[in-house]
Each structure stands twice: as C-alpha cells, then as structure tokens.
Amino acid sequence: MKDNKIVVFLIAAVGLLIVPLIAQQFGNAWVRIIDIALLYLLLALGLNIVVGYAGLLDLGYVAFYAVGAYTMGLLASGHLTETFPAIAAAFPEGLHVPILLVIPLAAGVAGLAGVLLGAPTLRLRGDYLAIVTLGFGEIIRVFLNNLDHPVNITNGPKGIGPIDPMHLFGFSLGERHELFGLDIPVVTNYYYLFLALVIISVVICYRLERSRIGRAWMAIREDEIAAKAMGINTRNMKLLAFGMGATFGGVAGVMFGGYQSFITPEAFSLPESVMIVAMVVLGGIGHIPGVVVGALLLAALPEVLRYVAGPLQQMTDGRLDASILRQLLIALAMIAIMLSRPRGLWPSPEHGRAAVVPDETPHQHLEPSEQIPPTVTAIAPTVK
Amino acid sequence: METFIQQIINGLVLGSMYALVALGYTMVYGIINLINFAHGEVLMVGALVSWTTVSALSDSGLPGWLLLLISLIAAIVVCAALNFSIEKIAYRPLRNAPRLAPLITAMGMSLLLQTLAMIIWKPTIKSYPILLPNEPHVVFGAVINTVQILILVITAVTLAGLMYLVNFTKLGRAMRATAENPRVAGLMGVRPDMVISATFIIGAALAAIAGVMWAANYGSASHTMGFLPGLKAFTAAVFGGIGNLAGAMVGGVMLGLIEALGAGYIGALTGGVLGSHYQDIFAFIVLILVLTLRPSGLLGERVADRA
Numbered sequence: 279m280k281d282n283k284i285v286v287f288l289i290a291a292v293g294l295l296i297v298p299l300i301a302q303q304f305g306n307a308w309v310r311i312i313d314i315a316l317l318y319l320l321l322a323l324g325l326n327i328v329v330g331y332a333g334l335l336d337l338g339y340v341a342f343y344a345v346g347a348y349t350m351g352l353l354a355s356g357h358l359t360e361t362f363p364a365i366a367a368a369f370p371e372g373l374h375v376p377i378l379l380v381i382p383l384a385a386g387v388a389g390l391a392g393v394l395l396g397a398p399t400l401r402l403r404g405d406y407l408a409i410v411t412l413g414f415g416e417i418i419r420v421f422l423n424n425l426d427h428p429v430n431i432t433n434g435p436k437g438i439g440p441i442d443p444m445h446l447f448g449f450s451l452g453e454r455h456e457l458f459g460l461d462i463p464v465v466t467n468y469y470y471l472f473l474a475l476v477i478i479s480v481v482i483c484y485r486l487e488r489s490r491i492g493r494a495w496m497a498i499r500e501d502e503i504a505a506k507a508m509g510i511n512t513r514n515m516k517l518l519a520f521g522m523g524a525t526f527g528g529v530a531g532v533m534f535g536g537y538q539s540f541i542t543p544e545a546f547s548l549p550e551s552v553m554i555v556a557m558v559v560l561g562g563i564g565h566i567p568g569v570v571v572g573a574l575l576l577a578a579l580p581e582v583l584r585y586v587a588g589p590l591q592q593m594t595d596g597r598l599d600a601s602i603l604r605q606l607l608i609a610l611a612m613i614a615i616m617l618s619r620p621r622g623l624w625p626s627p628e629h630g631r632a633a634v635v636p637d638e639t640p641h642q643h644l645e646p647s648e649q650i651p652p653t654v655t656a657i658a659p660t661v662k
Numbered sequence: 663m664e665t666f667i668q669q670i671i672n673g674l675v676l677g678s679m680y681a682l683v684a685l686g687y688t689m690v691y692g693i694i695n696l697i698n699f700a701h702g703e704v705l706m707v708g709a710l711v712s713w714t715t716v717s718a719l720s721d722s723g724l725p726g727w728l729l730l731l732i733s734l735i736a737a738i739v740v741c742a743a744l745n746f747s748i749e750k751i752a753y754r755p756l757r758n759a760p761r762l763a764p765l766i767t768a769m770g771m772s773l774l775l776q777t778l779a780m781i782i783w784k785p786t787i788k789s790y791p792i793l794l795p796n797e798p799h800v801v802f803g804a805v806i807n808t809v810q811i812l813i814l815v816i817t818a819v820t821l822a823g824l825m826y827l828v829n830f831t832k833l834g835r836a837m838r839a840t841a842e843n844p845r846v847a848g849l850m851g852v853r854p855d856m857v858i859s860a861t862f863i864i865g866a867a868l869a870a871i872a873g874v875m876w877a878a879n880y881g882s883a884s885h886t887m888g889f890l891p892g893l894k895a896f897t898a899a900v901f902g903g904i905g906n907l908a909g910a911m912v913g914g915v916m917l918g919l920i921e922a923l924g925a926g927y928i929g930a931l932t933g934g935v936l937g938s939h940y941q942d943i944f945a946f947i948v949l950i951l952v953l954t955l956r957p958s959g960l961l962g963e964r965v966a967d968r969a
Contacts, residue, residue: 335762398954406953408697408765409900412893413946420943548889552769559766602785605777612770613752620759 298469299460309465313537315577316472317530322557322573323479323566324526329555330564331492332519333499335408337551338395338415342388342524344422344546346531349384351438351541352431361430377444381532388528389521396520400513415551422543437542444536446471451536468537475533479526483566486522495519496564553608560615562622571624576611580604668804669926670919675810675879677918678817682872683895684902684910685824686865692841692905693861695761696753699768702892703775704745704866708737708873709883710779713788726793730878737870744775745866746859754855772892779885787884790877813875820871821911824864828907833860841905890942894921897949903962912960920944 301308321343328336352358353375359366365373375383395414399407426434443452443464451467486492494515497505506512535541553576561572583603615623683705690698715733724732752771756764794812798805828834839847840857848854876891877883894917902913925941952959 335765398950401957402953406900406957409896410946410950410953413897413949416893417943417946420940424939549773552773556766556769559762563762602777602780605773606781609770609774609777613767613774616759616763616767616770617752617755620756620763 294473298466302463302466306463306465309469311578311581313465313468313472315574316476317534318557318577319476319570319573320479320530321527321554322569323483324523325554326558326569328519328523329558331495332516334519336411337408337555338411339527339554340546340551341415341418342392342527343531344418345388345391346384346528347535347541348432349387350380350532350535351441353380354442355438355440357433357438374442381529384528384532385525389525392520392524393517396517400516415548419543419546435543437540439540441535441539443539472533480566556612560622562625565624565626568622568624576608580607583607664803665926667802669922671804671806673919673922675813676922677915678813679872679876680895680898680918681911681914682817682868683891684898684914685907686869687896688899688904688907688910689861689865693858696764700748700771700775701869702888703772704741704869705873705891706779706885706888707744707775708741708870709877709887710783711740712737712874712877713790713883716791730793734874737874738867741866741870742863745862749859749862776885783885785885787882790881790883809878813879816871837861894945897945900959901949901952903959906961909959909961917945920948
C-alpha cells in the first residue's frame with residue numbers, strides 16, 4: 279500500500295515535470311495557457327480560504343491580485359525613477375528590487391489590504407458582504423485608473439511596463455536556457471516556478487484545513503454564534519482568513535506582473551473576480567481537489583477551444599470571434615454545471631456522517647435558517 | 663447656487679433610474695433571497711431592443727414620442743419574457759440547492775446575456791436618436807430637458823402604480839405573503855411559483871423602462887451598459903434596506919443625489935486633486951459607511967442573524 283502511494287506520487291511528479299516539455303512541441307502558446315491556468319489556480323486556492331473555509335463570500339478578490347501586481351510593477355520597473363527624480367537620485371541604476379524581496383513585501387501589503395477590508399465588514403453577513411467586497415474591488419480599480427495625477431503613481435489607464443523579468447538565485451527566468459540538451463523557453467521557466475508555488479500553496483492549504491485555525495474557520499462558516507460560544511475569537515479568525523486569502527492573491531499578482539511584464543488596471547476588473555469565485559464554487563467549495571479541477575477547467579478549457587474557433591468565426595461572419603466564444607463557453611459552463619451539480623464537480627466528502635435527505639417539497643428552503651436541515655448544514659459547506 | 667440646483671436635478675434623474683432598477687433587485691431578494699446578478703443585463707437588453715425598434719421604424723414618419731412609446735412597449739415585452747425564462751431555466755431548479763449555486767448561475771446568466779448581446783448587436787456603441795424636443799427648460803437658473811422631465815414623471819407614475827399593486831391587489835398580497843413565509847403562503851392557497859414568476863416579470867418591466875430612459879438620456883446604448891447601473895442599483899437597494907420597496911426608492915434617489923453632488927463638488931473641495939471621474943466610488947463608500955453603521959440599511963428592519 280505504502281509503496282503503491284510512492285509510485286503514484288513519483289509518476290505524478292514526473293508527469294508534472296514533463297508536461298511543458300511535451301506541450302512546447304506544439305508551440306509555446308500551449309505552455310502559456312498552462313502557465314495562466316496555474317496562476318488562476320493560485321488565486322482560486324487563496325479565495326478558497328476566504329470563501330470555502332471561513333464562508334465569507336468575497337467578490338472583490340481581484341483587488342489583492344492587483345495590489346500584488348502593482349507592488350511588483352512599481353518596485354521592479356522604470357516607472358518610479360522616471361517620475362520621481364528623488365527616487366532616481368537614490369537609485370542611480372534604477373529601481374530593480376529582487377523578486378525574493380518583492381514577494382514577501384507584496385504578500386505583506388496585500389495581507390494588510392485584506393485585513394483593512396475585513397475590519398469594517400466584520401459585522402456583515404452573506405450578500406451584504408458580497409456587495410461590499412465587490413465595491414472594494416471596483417474602488418481599487420478606479421484608483422489605479424486615476425492615480426496618474428496630480429502625482430503619477432500608477433500611470434493610469436496606460437499601465438506600467440516594462441517590468442523586469444524575474445531572477446531567482448542568479449537564474450534569469452526571462453531568457454531561453456539550454457539544460458542537458460533540452461531547450462527551455464521562457465514560458466517553461468515560469469511553468470516550473472508557478473508549479474512550485476502551486477504545490478507550496480496546496481500544502482499550506484491542506485495543513486491549514488486540518489489545523490486549529492482551519493477548524494475554527496469552518497466552525498464560523500457553519501454557525502458563527504455557536505463558534506463564538508465555543509470560545510473562538512471570531513473577529514480575529516475572520517480577519518486572519520481575509521489576510522491569508524489576500525496574501526495568496528498578492529503573491530499571484532507579483533507572479534502575474536513579472537510574467538506579463540506589463541500591467542493595466544483593466545486586467546483586474548470585476549469579471550476576473552467573478553471568474554475566480556466561479557472556479558472555487560464550480561469545483562467544489564472548501565475542497566482542495568475540487569478547487570484545482572474547477573480552476574484548471576475554467577482557465578484552460580476556453581483557451582484550448584479558442585483554437586477551434588477559427589472556422590466558426592468564418593461561418594458566422596466574424597461575429598463569433600475567439601474571445602466572444604470563450605466568454606460564451608464560460609457563461610454556459612457556469613450555468614450548466616451549477617444546474618446539474620449544485621455542490622460542485624468534486625464536492626468535499628461528507629465524512630461518513632448520515633446524510634439527511636432534504637424534504638422534496640418545493641419552496642420550503644427560502645428562509646436561510648430553513649435552507650438545509652441542521653444535520654446536513656453541519657456537513658455541507660454553506661456560505662452565509 | 664446654480665450648480666447646486668443643477669446637480670440636484672441631475673441627481674434626481676439619475677436616482678429615479680437607479681430606483682427603478684433597485685426595485686427589481688429588492689423584490690426578487692425579498693421573495694427568494696437571491697441577488698439577481700443578471701438584472702443589470704435586463705436593463706441593457708431593454709435599451710438595445712428599444713434602439714432596434716426605433717431604428718427599424720425611423721423611416722415610417724411617425725412622431726418621436728410615438729416611436730419612443732412603441733419601442734418602450736417592445737422593450738418591456740421582450741425583457742419580461744426574458745426574465746421569466748431566466749428564472750424558469752436558471753433559478754427555479756436550484757431553489758433547494760446550496761445558497762451559492764443560484765448566485766453562480768445568476769453571474770453566469772449575466773455573462774451569457776452580455777455575450778449574446780455582443781453577438782446579436784455587435785460590440786459597438788450605438789447612438790440613440792433624439793426623439794423628443796431637445797431644447798432645455800430653465801428652472802431656478804438650472805436646465806432640464808424634456809427627456810429628464812419625462813424620466814421623473816414616468817418614475818413617479820410607475821412607483822405609484824407599483825405601490826398600489828403591492829399593497830392593494832390580490833397579487834400584491836400574495837407577493838407579500840410569499841416573502842414572509844413561502845410555505846405558509848402555499849398552505850393559504852397562494853401559488854408561490856406563479857408569484858415568483860410575476861415578481862420577475864414586474865422587475866423586468868421596471869428595468870426595461872429604466873434601460874430605455876437611460877439610453878434616451880445619455881444618447882447611447884451598448885452591450886456593456888448594464889453593468890454599472892445594475893451594480894449601483896443593487897447598492898441602492900442595500901442602502902435602503904434590501905427587501906423593502908420604499909427603501910429601494912429612497913435608496914435609489916439618495917444614491918443619485920450623493921453621486922451627482924459628490925461629482926459636482928469633489929473638484930472644488932479637494933482643490934482639483936480629485937476630479938469627477940471618482941464619481942463611481944461614492945456609491946461604494948456610502949455603502950460601506952451605511953452598512954458599517956446600520957447594516958440593515960436605512961429602512962430595513964433589523965433581522966437578527968438573517969444571512
């Protein structure tokens with residue numbers, strides 16, 4: 279049994295390592311799709327902490343992604359030195375903060391932003407929380423768009439670029455490499471970096487889920503008042519969930535900034551937030567394998583289908599171009615999957631507890647407190 | 663002073679449109695506890711249907727007001743049918759599902775409608791023709807045009823009609839009963855399915871009116887126009903206390919006034935540092951303040967622990 283597990287693990291590891299090497303045979307565009315999917319996966323894992331574990335529906339998650347990306351953009355591009363002579367004087371060779379410093383910095387800034395957002399919303403529940411976080415996401419975008427005057431900080435709608443490619447331990451990820459006779463293009467470099475981050479994140483999430491903190495979050499998710507009565511400091515725990523989730527978003531943002539080398543506020547609009555929420559919920563809320571499936575599916579599938587969009591575009595007189603088709607597919611997937619599997623594609627198992635079959639009479643679950651019989655509520659993740 | 667009155671007028675016009683849309687959100691939320699994310703998109707479809715009708719009839723020589731009326735009716739019919747089908751396809755099967763599921767289908771519907779509109783009407787911004795006499799009327803030194811007067815009048819009439827419907831008709835009583843407790847309402851002979859469908863149809867009609875007015879007022883229509891009004895109208899509904907009709911109206915008008923006054927004065931107040939392009943964030947700042955200080959909204963009743 280034990281040996282079996284190791285074999286499976288080894289096969290999976292080798293598989294993950296050679297995926298880009300195979301994909302790049304078909305063109306770097308395919309590796310790029312995988313890279314982007316991994317970035318989304320990172321975001322989905324972060325949001326899963328907030329929505330899945332703590333049950334706080336956050337529709338403005340992309341704001342933290344933006345905070346991370348702009349931290350990277352400001353600290354590792356020529357923008358600040360060109361705008362502020364004082365900074366140019368302090369850093370005569372330009373401001374190029376190494377990535378290993380930017381990551382903790384961005385994680386800290388984003389985490390702080392998460393706590394700052396969390397603080398005034400602690401008393402809110404459910405849909406009110408959703409709409410406030412949504413508003414927060416929009417506010418960040420409006421500021422990014424408009425903070426190019428009177429002092430040019432974000433360069434407004436024009437965006438920031440070029441951002442330095444990442445360097446890790448003297449190894450430049452922005453260049454093509456040759457290793458053991460293998461050709462490693464830039465996109466593949468980033469694949470390995472993102473993969474490492476995703477694996478670290480999965481381990482962190484997995485450990486969190488089984489820790490004291492994770493259990494406290496889930497207690498809050500199921501019944502906040504009961505959790506409080508059990509001695510959980512709900513305020514601190516909710517702030518911690520916001521902060522932790524935001525940290526993931528911030529790190530993903532840094533990666534996005536370094537990877538794209540150019541960022542504009544439009545990359546961080548509401549549809550992105552909706553997409554990340556959709557990944558978490560479609561996959562199976564609060565369940566790591568489900569979230570992985572949801573993220574990879576929603577991020578990669580539409581991109582792959584773009585390549586079959588060519589003939590369709592000609593057939594429909596240019597109306598169905600690739601990006602429209604992608605949107606159409608995402609929308610249809612969101613509706614169809616929810617209608618057929620309301621708890622997600624791969625929901626968390628019910629831990630062997632007896633499931634109570636909900637009464638089939640229609641319209642009895644409209645009152646939230648009546649929505650699910652109490653025994654099931656304790657098992658099924660509900661977002662309040 | 664003139665700026666002040668002008669901004670009050672602008673705010674009232676904007677606020678009336680928010681109120682119309684907010685009512686749709688609040689009615690649906692009051693009855694099935696769902697944020698109907700696709701509601702803003704219904705407004706967009708209304709505006710585009712109206713635009714298509716007006717363009718198709720532009721050679722017929724009919725007077726402008728008649729064109730506007732015909733297109734308004736067409737928009738109401740299409741939107742009502744659309745919202746009715748959305749509820750039936752995407753929300754009804756999920757009524758007993760976990761709470762997030764219908765929210766996700768609602769977001770999916772919103773995206774789907776936007777994409778379909780992009781395919782049907784092409785992703786260009788259409789200019790909406792001027793159908794009513796455009797000369798400005800001067801009120802206390804500020805100007806208001808015919809369309810804006812029409813918006814205020816139509817909103818007032820519609821709201822009065824809705825209040826009558828909800829408070830004094832059989833359907834209204836059924837709606838209130840269903841909102842209170844659907845199961846008991848069912849036992850009393852109300853058919854909740856019918857009531858919910860009626861709610862979606864009424865909400866769609868209001869959104870269609872707002873959409874046509876929006877297009878006529880700003881002179882343009884496009885597939886993305888539904889997002890911001892939808893978002894702000896929802897803000898207005900929460901501001902007034904969600905589930906509460908009077909609250910949605912008050913919230914809508916207040917939000918319109920706050921935005922207009924804020925946009926009018928922010929430049930002067932901050933010495934030109936912040937300009938009127940920050941208009942869009944007032945809504946959210948107000949929202950965050952209201953919800954922190956009074957989470958149930960202005961007129962909402964305090965419901966302990968209601969999700």
